[in-house]
Amino acid sequence: MHETLEIRLTVNERSEAVRIEPRETLADVLRERLSLTGTKVSCDAQVCGACTVLVDDLAMSGCTFLAADADGRSVRTVEGLARDGRLSPVQQAFIDHAAFQCGFCTPGMLMAATAILEEHPRPSRDQVVHGLEGNLCRCTGYEPIIEAVLAAADAGTVDEGVAGW
Amino acid sequence: MKRVTTRPTAPSPIGESVPRRDGPTKVTGSATYTVDVELPGMAHAQILRSPYAHARIRSIDAEAARRHPGVVAVVTAQDLPDVNLLYGHAIADHPLIATGKVRFAGEPVVGVIAEDRATAAEALRLIAVDYERLPFVTSVEEALADDAPIIHEEPGEQRSHRGFEEDIERTHPNVCSHSRQAWGDIDAAFEGAHLVVEGEYRYPMCYAYAMEPYTSVASWNEGALTVWSSAQHPYMVRDDLARCFGLPRGAVRVVVPFVGGGYGSKSYTKIEPLTAALALRAGRPVRLALTVDEAILTTRGDAATVRVRSAFDADGHLLGRHGAIHLNTGAYAENSPLVGRKAANRLGGPYRIPALQVDCSTVYTNTGPASSFRGFGAPQVTLAGESQMDEAAELLGLDPLEIRRRNLLDPGERPWPRARGIDADLKADLELAAEALGWDDPLEPGHGRAICMSASDAGSEPITTAMLRVHADGSVTVMVGSTEIGQGSSTVLPQIAAGEMGVPLDSVHLLQSDTGAVSYDRSTGASRTTTLMGLGIQAAASDAREQLVAWARDAVAQNGAPVVEERGGVRVAGTFHDWGSIVRAWFGADAGEVIGRGYLRRSGATAEMPPFWEIGCVGVEVRVDETTGEIDVLTLVTVGDVGAAINPQLVESQDVGAAMMGLGMAIREELVYENGNLLNGNLFDYRVPRTTDVPELRTIVVERGDGVGVYGAKGGGEGSLNPVAAAIANAVYRAAGIRLREAPFTPERVWQALRERDAGR
Numbered sequence: 001m002h003e004t005l006e007i008r009l010t011v012n013e014r015s016e017a018v019r020i021e022p023r024e025t026l027a028d029v030l031r032e033r034l035s036l037t038g039t040k041v042s043c044d045a046q047v048c049g050a051c052t053v054l055v056d057d058l059a060m061s062g063c064t065f066l067a068a069d070a071d072g073r074s075v076r077t078v079e080g081l082a083r084d085g086r087l088s089p090v091q092q093a094f095i096d097h098a099a100f101q102c103g104f105c106t107p108g109m110l111m112a113a114t115a116i117l118e119e120h121p122r123p124s125r126d127q128v129v130h131g132l133e134g135n136l137c138r139c140t141g142y143e144p145i146i147e148a149v150l151a152a153a154d155a156g157t158v159d160e161g162v163a164g165w
Numbered sequence: 166m167k168r169v170t171t172r173p174t175a176p177s178p179i180g181e182s183v184p185r186r187d188g189p190t191k192v193t194g195s196a197t198y199t200v201d202v203e204l205p206g207m208a209h210a211q212i213l214r215s216p217y218a219h220a221r222i223r224s225i226d227a228e229a230a231r232r233h234p235g236v237v238a239v240v241t242a243q244d245l246p247d248v249n250l251l252y253g254h255a256i257a258d259h260p261l262i263a264t265g266k267v268r269f270a271g272e273p274v275v276g277v278i279a280e281d282r283a284t285a286a287e288a289l290r291l292i293a294v295d296y297e298r299l300p301f302v303t304s305v306e307e308a309l310a311d312d313a314p315i316i317h318e319e320p321g322e323q324r325s326h327r328g329f330e331e332d333i334e335r336t337h338p339n340v341c342s343h344s345r346q347a348w349g350d351i352d353a354a355f356e357g358a359h360l361v362v363e364g365e366y367r368y369p370m371c372y373a374y375a376m377e378p379y380t381s382v383a384s385w386n387e388g389a390l391t392v393w394s395s396a397q398h399p400y401m402v403r404d405d406l407a408r409c410f411g412l413p414r415g416a417v418r419v420v421v422p423f424v425g426g427g428y429g430s431k432s433y434t435k436i437e438p439l440t441a442a443l444a445l446r447a448g449r450p451v452r453l454a455l456t457v458d459e460a461i462l463t464t465r466g467d468a469a470t471v472r473v474r475s476a477f478d479a480d481g482h483l484l485g486r487h488g489a490i491h492l493n494t495g496a497y498a499e500n501s502p503l504v505g506r507k508a509a510n511r512l513g514g515p516y517r518i519p520a521l522q523v524d525c526s527t528v529y530t531n532t533g534p535a536s537s538f539r540g541f542g543a544p545q546v547t548l549a550g551e552s553q554m555d556e557a558a559e560l561l562g563l564d565p566l567e568i569r570r571r572n573l574l575d576p577g578e579r580p581w582p583r584a585r586g587i588d589a590d591l592k593a594d595l596e597l598a599a600e601a602l603g604w605d606d607p608l609e610p611g612h613g614r615a616i617c618m619s620a621s622d623a624g625s626e627p628i629t630t631a632m633l634r635v636h637a638d639g640s641v642t643v644m645v646g647s648t649e650i651g652q653g654s655s656t657v658l659p660q661i662a663a664g665e666m667g668v669p670l671d672s673v674h675l676l677q678s679d680t681g682a683v684s685y686d687r688s689t690g691a692s693r694t695t696t697l698m699g700l701g702i703q704a705a706a707s708d709a710r711e712q713l714v715a716w717a718r719d720a721v722a723q724n725g726a727p728v729v730e731e732r733g734g735v736r737v738a739g740t741f742h743d744w745g746s747i748v749r750a751w752f753g754a755d756a757g758e759v760i761g762r763g764y765l766r767r768s769g770a771t772a773e774m775p776p777f778w779e780i781g782c783v784g785v786e787v788r789v790d791e792t793t794g795e796i797d798v799l800t801l802v803t804v805g806d807v808g809a810a811i812n813p814q815l816v817e818s819q820d821v822g823a824a825m826m827g828l829g830m831a832i833r834e835e836l837v838y839e840n841g842n843l844l845n846g847n848l849f850d851y852r853v854p855r856t857t858d859v860p861e862l863r864t865i866v867v868e869r870g871d872g873v874g875v876y877g878a879k880g881g882g883e884g885s886l887n888p889v890a891a892a893i894a895n896a897v898y899r900a901a902g903i904r905l906r907e908a909p910f911t912p913e914r915v916w917q918a919l920r921e922r923d924a925g926r
C-alpha cells in the first residue's frame with residue numbers, strides 16, 4: 001500500500017479534509033476525491049491552463065500543483081464562481097460573447113480571467129491578452145474571450161465577496 | 166462583424182444570435198465530458214506503446230504486471246481471440262492493439278486495467294516486450310523507394326465507402342490509396358499556354374489539438390455494449406464496434422457527451438474498440454483516457470507534397486492545371502483515402518479550369534496515423550493553387566485580385582462536369598474582402614497584403630434522419646444523431662426546430678448523439694450539420710405539422726369546418742388551436758404526442774454532389790522582420806459565405822477560430838519525426854496560437870440564401886482555415902520578395918529565404 005497523508009483545505013469556501021497519496025495533484029484531488037469535475041486537465045504539463053484554479057487567489061495549474069502543497073490553503077474552482085445561482089460577471093460575459101465553443105478550456109479561462117479582474121478591475125486589452133497567454137483555446141481564436149473579459153470589467157465589479165477573501 | 170444579407174427572411178429565431186444553450190452548463194463546470202462519466206465498478210486503463218517505428222513483436226512478458234496489486238487484467242492481442250481486431254471504415258488495416266508487429270512508435274501493444282490510473286501506470290513498467298527491430302520509413306520519399314520496407318504485407322480489406330471505393334489501387338506496396346480527378350484535354354491546355362508556372366509546395370504534419378484528449382468508457386451488460394466516447398460520429402463508431410465484436414448494430418450503444426473539441430480529429434473510430442476489448446477482459450466497465458502526448462500519436466493531419474503546374478493564356482485565364490499530390494498518411498489508412506480524394510478534387514480551387522488532371526496518392530509510413538482534420542486536404546492544396554495564382558499574376562503584370570476576378574467561377578457554374586454548380590457569388594466575396602482589408606491603401610515598407618480563396622466540395626453524404634416530437638403541452642423534443650463538438654449544434658438545431666414549428670425557442674428541447682435513443686446521422690463533420698441536419702429537422706417538422714393538421718380535421722373541426730394552418734397551430738372557425746391542444750384533442754386526454762420524421766438521402770435538393778460548396782475567402786496584412794525572419798500577421802479578414810446564418814454570432818466564432826487555427830499551421834505548427842520518433846509530441850514543443858498571436862480581426866458574414874439548406878444555408882467553419890497559409894505566403898512575397906513554398910513559415914525558413922534573396926541580388 002502506498003503511504004497516505006491527510007490535508008485540510010478550503011475549497012470554494014467549504015472546509016475539506018482529504019486523505020491523499022503524496023503523488024496526487026490538486027487537479028486529481030478536486031476531480032476524483034471531491035467530485036469537482038469542472039476543472040479540466042488537457043496537457044497535464046502546465047502549458048495549456050485548462051486546469052487553472054485559484055490557490056490563495058493566485059492562478060495555478062492544478063495539473064502540476066501537488067495537492068499536499070494545498071494543505072491549509074484556500075482553493076477556488078469554476079464551481080465556486082456563481083453565487084446563489086447567479087453567474088459572476090465574467091461567466092455571464094462568456095455567455096454573452098460566445099467566448100467558448102467546446103468549453104473544455106472554459107473553466108481554466110474563467111479562473112484565469114477572474115484572477116486578472118481581481119488584480120486589475122479595469123484591465124487594458126494588453127493586460128487581458130498577457131494575463132491569458134498561458135491559457136490555450138483551440139476553438140475560439142481567443143478574440144471573443146478577450147472581449148468577454150473586457151466586457152465583464154465594464155459590467156461592474158467582480159463578485160465582491162470573492163474578491164475580499 | 167459586418168453582415169451582408171440578401172437572403173429571404175426566415176421565421177424567428179432563425180437568423181438571430183441567441184445565446185448558446187450550452188452556456189450555463191459550460192461556464193459553471195457542470196458540463197459532462199466523457200472523462201467525467203463515472204460508472205459503478207469502473208476500472209482504469211493505461212496503454213503500453215511501442216518505442217519503435219517498425220518492429221516485430223517476438224514475445225510479451227506481462228506476468229509481473231498481472232500479479233501487481235490493484236491490477237484487474239492485462240490484455241494483449243493474444244488475449245482477444247474472440248475479437249475481430251482489424252477495423253477501419255475505408256480499409257480494414259488497423260488492429261485495435263498490435264498483432265505481431267508495430268508500425269509506428271506509439272502504437273498500443275499492451276493494455277493494463279487497474280483500480281486506478283496510477284496503479285495501471287506502475288504495472289506498465291513491469292511489462293517486458295521483446296522486439297525485433299525492422300527498417301522503417303517516415304517520409305513519402307523513403308516509403309516509395311524501390312527497396313523500402315513494406316509496412317502492410319497484406320493489403321487491408323477494402324470496405325465499401327461511397328466516395329472512394331473506386332480509387333484504392335496499390336501501385337507500390339506502401340501506397341495506401343490513389344485518387345484521380347481529371348477533365349478536359351490536359352495536353353492541349355499546356356501546349357497552347359502563354360505561361361506555365363510550376364512548383365512544389367509542402368504542407369506539414371499537424372496536430373489538431375482538441376484540448377480534450379481521446380477518452381472512452383466501455384461497459385458490457387448481458388452481451389450488449391455501451392460506450393461513451395469523445396467521438397464526432399457516434400453511428401460510425403457503433404458500426405465499427407458491431408463488426409469488431411460480432412454484434413448486431415442494435416446491441417451497441419454509443420453515447421457522446423460534450424466533446425472537448427474535434428476539428429475532424431475525432432471523426433470515425435479511435436480508441437473505442439480497444440476500450441471495449443479491455444472492458445470485455447476486465448469484466449468491468451473501463452475508462453481509457455489518453456493524455457495529450459498519446460493523442461498526438463493517435464491522429465494527426467496528412468502532410469502533403471504538392472507538385473503542380475498551371476497553364477495560363479496571355480490575359481491570365483487559366484487553361485489547365487496538372488498536379489501530383491502525395492500525402493504522408495502514417496501507419497494506417499484511417500480516413501486518409503477520402504482526404505486524398507478530396508485533396509485531388511480541391512486543387513482546382515474556386516476557378517474555371519478547362520482541363521485538369523490531379524493524381525493523389527496516400528502513402529503509408531512508420532509514423533502516427535493521419536486522418537480527417539479540418540479542411541480535409543484543402544489547406545494542403547490551397548497553399549499550392551493560390552500561390553500559383555499570385556506567381557502567375559506577377560509574371561503577367563496583373564493585380565492578384567484581377568487574375569482572380571478573371572478566373573473565379575460564376576454562380577451556378579460547375580467546377581467540373583457533373584458536380585453541383587457553385588452556390589456562391591465568389592467575385593462579390595472577393596470584393597468584400599478587398600474592401601475590408603483596404604486593398605488599395607498604401608502599404609508601409611516591409612508590409613504585404615494578400616487575399617486567397619478556396620472552394621471545397623463539402624457536406625459529406627446526405628444520409629441523415631431526424632425525429633421531432635410534439636408533446637401534449639405543445640413543447641417539442643428534437644432527436645438527432647449529430648454531436649455538439651463546440652460548433653453550436655445544440656443551439657442552432659433547436660433554433661431551426663422552433664422556427665419551423667412556430668413555437669418559442671425555450672419550448673424546444675434537444676436530445677443528441679446517443680445511438681440507443683436518437684435516430685441515425687452519418688456524421689458530424691465536413692461542415693454538414695446545420696445544412697443537412699437542418700434539412701432533416703425541417704422535414705421532420707413538416708411531417709409533424711402535416712399529421713397535426715390532419716388530427717385537427719379529425720378531432721378539432723366540427724362538421725367539416727375548414728382547418729387553416731397558421732404559425733404554431735391551426736385556425737378553425739375563427740379560433741386558434743396550438744399544436745399541444747390538437748394532440749390533447751386527438752388523444753382525448755392531456756397525454757400522447759405526435760412524431761415527425763425527417764429523412765435525407767441523395768435525392769431531391771440533395772441529389773447532386775457535393776451537397777454544398779464551402780467557400781474560403783481570407784485576407785491578411787503581414788509585416789516581415791528582416792532581421793529575425795519573424796512574420797507578424799497584423800490584420801486578418803474572414804468572409805463567411807454561409808448562405809444563411811442561423812446564428813450569426815456562432816458563424817463568426819467558427820470563422821475566427823478556423824482562421825486562427827490556419828494561422829498557427831501556416832507559421833508555426835509542425836510535427837517533426839527523427840529516427841522514427843516524434844520529436845515534438847507534446848505541447849511544449851508543438852506550439853499552438855496563444856492570445857498574444859491574435860491579429861486585428863475584420864469579420865464578414867455573407868448571407869445570399871444560395872445554399873441547399875434551410876433558408877439557403879450552407880456549411881461554414883472550415884472555409885476560413887483553408888486559404889490562410891496561402892494568403893500569408895502571398896502577402897510575405899509582396900512584403901519581402903520571397904516565395905515561401907513550404908509551411909510552416911518559421912522564422913528560420915523565412916530568414917533563410919531572405920538570405921537567398923539577398924545573395925541572388
Ligand code: FES
Nearest residue numbers: 042044046049063
Ligand atoms: S492541464 Fe494543467 S496546464 Fe494543461
Ligand code: FES
Nearest residue numbers: 101105137138139
Ligand atoms: S472552447 Fe474549445 S478549447 Fe476553448
